Amino acid sequence: MTEQFDGLTPGVWTLDPAHTSASFTVRHAGISKARGQFADVEGTLTVGEGQDVSFKAVMKTASIGTGNEDRDNHLRSGDFFDAETFPEITFVSTKVEGDELHGELTIRDTTRPVVLDFAYEGAATDPFGVYRAGFTGETTISRKEFGLTWNAALETGGVLVSDDVHISIEAEFTAPTAA
Numbered sequence: 001m002t003e004q005f006d007g008l009t010p011g012v013w014t015l016d017p018a019h020t021s022a023s024f025t026v027r028h029a030g031i032s033k034a035r036g037q038f039a040d041v042e043g044t045l046t047v048g049e050g051q052d053v054s055f056k057a058v059m060k061t062a063s064i065g066t067g068n069e070d071r072d073n074h075l076r077s078g079d080f081f082d083a084e085t086f087p088e089i090t091f092v093s094t095k096v097e098g099d100e101l102h103g104e105l106t107i108r109d110t111t112r113p114v115v116l117d118f119a120y121e122g123a124a125t126d127p128f129g130v131y132r133a134g135f136t137g138e139t140t141i142s143r144k145e146f147g148l149t150w151n152a153a154l155e156t157g158g159v160l161v162s163d164d165v166h167i168s169i170e171a172e173f174t175a176p177t178a179a
Contacts, residue, residue, distance in 0.1 A: 055135075
């Protein structure tokens, strides 16, 4: 086993949505940032006998929240995520290379490779006897590459919503239970 993933036992680990955050930040009007997150997330971490690891995550687009109901409804609409037609955003890892997690991100039926700055934060048993592992990841994507092209021109020049979207993941997984 590599030291990079000390403490991970083989098997399929389950994402703990109560201790996971899938959030994003985007420039708004060129002068500030709008933030949001997906409340409904699911996922797995698969640890092989050779300590190879792979991740799969699903975020429900209807669960997007930014703290502003009008903006949330706009993001769920056909202008952005089209939550009725495309109810999920998925990420499937393809490899871990040092402190980078490579994978395929799918938004609105468009799949593109992405690379996250990635860290294994360690593993520990909580006070209730549940063995957990934590990971963090960050990347920036072009929303236009995923078909999220809506925008509005500003009177002063520029556009309302930047193309670059910063994504930040803090994930906690629970270990497989003994058979």
